[in-house]
Amino acid sequence: MDKNKIFSSFQKLGKVLMAPVLLLPISGILVGIGSAFTNASLIKVAPFLDNSFFSLLFQLMKEAGNVVNNNISIIFAICIAYGYAKSEKATAALSGFLGYMTMNTVMGSFLIARGIIDTSNLITGQKSILGVVTLDTGVFGGIIIGIVVSYLHNKYYKIQLPPVLGIFNGTRFIPAITIIVASFVGIGLSFIFPPIQNALQLSSEFINSTGVFGAFVYGFSERILLPFGLHHFIYLPFFFTSLGGVMEIGGQTVEGAVNIYNAILNTPGSMFDINISRYVMNGKVLFAMFGLTGAALAIYKTAHKDNRKKVASLMIAAVIPCALMGITEPLEYSFLFVAPILFGVHALLSGIAYILTYIVSFNVAGPSAFGGPLLSWIFNGILNADKGSNWYWLLILGPIYFIIYYYVFKFTIIKFNLKTPGREAEENKDEKVNKNSTDNLIPMIVEAVGGKENILKVEACFTRLRLTLEDTEIVKPNEYFKNELSANGIVKVSEGVQIIYGNKASVYKTEMREFLGIE
Structure with a gap:
């Protein structure tokens, strides 16, 4: 894999993983406020908080915020499957959820049958996830399933099966294959994860015996x-x-x-x-x-x-x-x-x-x-x-x-030129004034990258219009985008181009998708 492909893959991973991350601030604020105003020490100082109205209000705030916190692993599974899907993203998202729950259900049932999980006496690292008692693999489990599902989806969403199995053609095959593969992932993790958990528990004894180093x-x-x-x-x-x-x-x-x-x-x-x-x-x-x-x-x-x-x-x-x-x-x-x-x-x-x-x-x-x-x-x-x-x-x-x-x-x-939030367009110059109306500009961009038939996917980040192309060789020279299309710059990667438009990029993405008639 060449440098451009590696760079593109890491940028894509960062973008996909940021989707669930951006849900966390609001959940954190809700849980934080709810916890703060139900704290026993604060209630002693402000007794008026100790009444049914405030107690219910702040409890509801905590519960609302914890919807995200308690299910962040599931959200990762769904968002990764959705984000990496080339097309038919709704099916990928659904399969991400099915895959995650299948993995946990099979893993939990397998470990219960082996006597490793006692449902009446759960220990550290075991929990109930949407009613399923299983190992707590955390965000790690959600990321694994998200990647597995996105791979299966992109490989098989256009599959044509023999007539006898025709009911599973195309996207209908994805949930089916996801359930099967996720079952094997669950069995695999049931062997891999317990030793990891045991090793961590043993490390606690080391920490306890080593003073300041501990x-x-x-x-x-x-x-x-x-x-x-x-x-x-x-x-x-x-x-x-x-x-x-x-x-x-x-x-x-x-x-x-x-x-x-x-x-x-x-x-x-x-x-x-x-x-x-x-x-x-x-x-x-x-x-x-x-x-x-x-x-x-x-x-x-x-x-x-x-x-x-x-x-x-x-x-x-x-x-x-x-x-x-x-x-x-x-x-x-x-x-x-x-x-x-x-x-x-x-x-x-x-x-x-x-x-x-x-x-x-x-x-x-x-x-x-x-x-x-x-x-x-x-x-x-x-x-x-x-x-x-x-x-x-x-x-x-x-x-x-x-x-x-x-x-x-x-x-x-x-x-290290790290791409922390807001640094994707570090090389941008100040945005130019776009002299073309959007109605005229979008068709011109499409023509400049080789026409409708050459565009496979349209995405955007903070400042870049990201186009995945069939053929990158027919894209017009960089100067054309700067001089004629009011772009701040263009970056060519292995699978397409990233046209820098500053804060307008997200709007251009939506309008280009409508112009092309794609999802």
Whole structure:
């Protein structure tokens, strides 16, 4: 595969994976607001929130937001199948859903039959997905099925079978073959995934025995495994089992970091212990409130000027749930798939955040279970200073971490020319005024790329009209697009061309599809 094909494939993958990512900010905001205003500490300060109307309102907000959060793996499966489909995209999307549910149903039933899953006593890594008890493969499972379905769809959506099987001709074959293949994927994962899960659980014991280094491994592993949906194998054993500690508080023996932390909060005279606090994500307070906010600013600053308004909207919507409630996924997913190296940098800095908070004994819990970073810092930190929260360290380390994230992200994005949101048209000049009406311009573009019969697919990103062509050799010279068609530039790739039109690209895509009479 040549360089242009690789470049085109990665751009396509980034575009496809951004579709479900863009759903996360609104879900994060809804869940964040709902969680914040039902937090017990806040209700103590504002008792008027403790009535049936507000309780129902904020509970409904959480439930609405969690529709996306709880089903993000399914959404990935559908969006990838849809995005990669050459044609008949609705069938591909339907097959993505069928494939994902088939994989989980077969995998769950197979593991139940083997006695690995006990439906009456689910353990970490096992869950019910739309009523199906199975392994929790996270986003990883959704991505696998999405890619499998898109491959099957593009290979077989025009298939002609023998007359006896004619009912399955064409697109009707796709759901059928998807169910069959997804069943084998489910059986395969039932052998592959449990050993991975067991290895992660064993790593918890190593983390627990290695002091400050263990704090780094805990923070780094919890972040780096997020894209695969395996991060809960890192923190859940510490949250609720004896791995997170066993202490006698108020005359009672308590085990699990979350339970111990809550018991300390509710017992006068009990003092925080950093060996417990590190497991309730004290490092997350630092990187969620300050670090990722700096990263968001770097993404905004490195975006092309023409795209900054759009990028600002995305970043603001992602930063709000991140900084306030610790819901980091909307922001992390905005760069995870288009620039994986940045996520690696972020995971490394997250691990270092846990080292720093361990060294200074910063005893403030970070997850949304404790109200999220901000509320936890106020109620568990400032208002419980007498328990040794050392809340003031956030005011010292926070700005430093903001600056570190900002400059590290900015340097990395520019150095490696990473295509973070808003940078796809980095090379654009200021948009020219289009002297042609759209009615005249679209036919001229079609003619310039070889006519209707030469265009296979019409897509668009932030600033580029992306055309997949039958023959790229008959496209007019680059200068023609700039001088006659008011384009800012043109990029020729192996399968077609990308004509740079700035913010008008999306409108041109729609009008060209209508002009060509294609989906």
